[in-house]
Amino acid sequence: MRRREFIIGTGSAAIMIGAGAAGAAVPAQLPDYNMPEEFLPREVRIKNDFAPFEIHVDPGQYALYWTLPKKKAIRYSVGIGRTALYEAGEFYVGAKKEWPSWTPTPEMIERDPESYAKYKDGLPGGLNNPLGSRGLYLFQPGRGDTFLRVHGTNEPKTIGRRVSNGCARLVNDQMIELYDRVPMNSRVVLHPILTA
Template sequence: MDRRQMIMGGAALSLFGSGEAMAQAIRPDFLPVEVAIRPDIAPGELHVLPDSFMLFWTLTGARAMRYMVGVGRPGLYESGEFFVGAKKEWPSWTPTPDMIKREPEHYAQYADGMPGGPNNPLGARALYLFVPGKGDSFLRIHGTNAPGTIGTAVSNGCARLVNDQAVDLYNRVPLRSRVVLHPKTV
C-alpha cells in the first residue's frame, strides 16, 4: 500500500466506518483519476456514461477527471442534456411524488422533506440539473450516504458519488456547466 492509498483509507475509515462501505470507498478503481479523452470534447462539461458507471469532468488539453458513480435503476435513468442550475452543500431532500407513489413504504415518511446531514440520501453536496427553458429536472449529481451503491444502478434516476468525491466535484464545477447524461446502451 502506498502513501496515497493509506491516506485515502484513513479518510474513508473516518467518513464511512468499517466493513463493505469502507471497502467500496477505497477500491483503487473507484478513486478519481485524470484520464485522456477525445480532443473534440469541450472542457468544462460533465458527462455520465451509465453503462460503465463513470462520470467525467472535462478539462483542457483533452483530459478529464473520471469519477465512479451509481446511476438510476432500469426505467428510471433519464438521458439528455442539462445544465447545473443550482449547487447546494448538505442539501435537504424531498422525494418526488412519483417516488412516493412507487414506494410509499420507503418515501411517504419524508413527504415533507428531510434536512441536510450525514443521513440524508443526497449526501454532502448536490448539483441540481436544469433543462433550458423548463427549469429544475429533479435530477441531481450528488453525494451518498450509501457508498456501497457506487458502480450499481439502484437510484431513482440521479447519479451519485462517494461523499468526499462529491465535495471534490462540487468544488470544480461552476453553475451553468453543461451536463450530458448519455443514453444506456445495454
C-alpha cells in the same frame, strides 16, 4: 493515486468547513469510505472532443467525467439511476447546495410509498440524507429543475450499480471535490444507456 494522496492533493476535502442547512446534522469529518483503487478519481485521456469543464456521465461504465483541456478528464465512479428511471439528455447546473435537504417527488412516493411516504415533508441535510454532502441540481431550458441531481452518498456499495431514482451519485468526499470544481451553469450530459 491512493485515496489519501487524492485528498491531500485537493485540499483535504474530508474535513468539513462551515455549517450546512438549518437543522442539518453535518459531521465535522466524513467517514473513510475505503473505496477500492478502481473507484478512486483519476485523470484520464478521453477520445471524444468534449469541451473542457463539462460533466459527462457514461452509464455503461458507471463513470462521470469532468472534462479538462487537451482531451483529458477526471474520472469518478458513480452509481446511476435504475434503467427505467435514468433520463439521458443535456442539462445545466441550475443550483448548487451544500448538505442539501431532500424531499421525495410525488412520483417516488407513488412508486414506493413504504420507503418514501414518511419523508413527504422532507429530510434535513446531513450524513444520512440521500443527497449526501453536496448536490448539483440539473435544469433544462424551458423546463427548469428536472429533479435530477449529481449528489453525494454515504453508501459506497451503491457505486457501480443502477440504484437511484434517476440521479448520479458519488461517495461524499469525492462529491465535495467535484462540487468545488463545477461552476454554476456548467453543461451536464447524461449519455444514453446503450443496449446490445
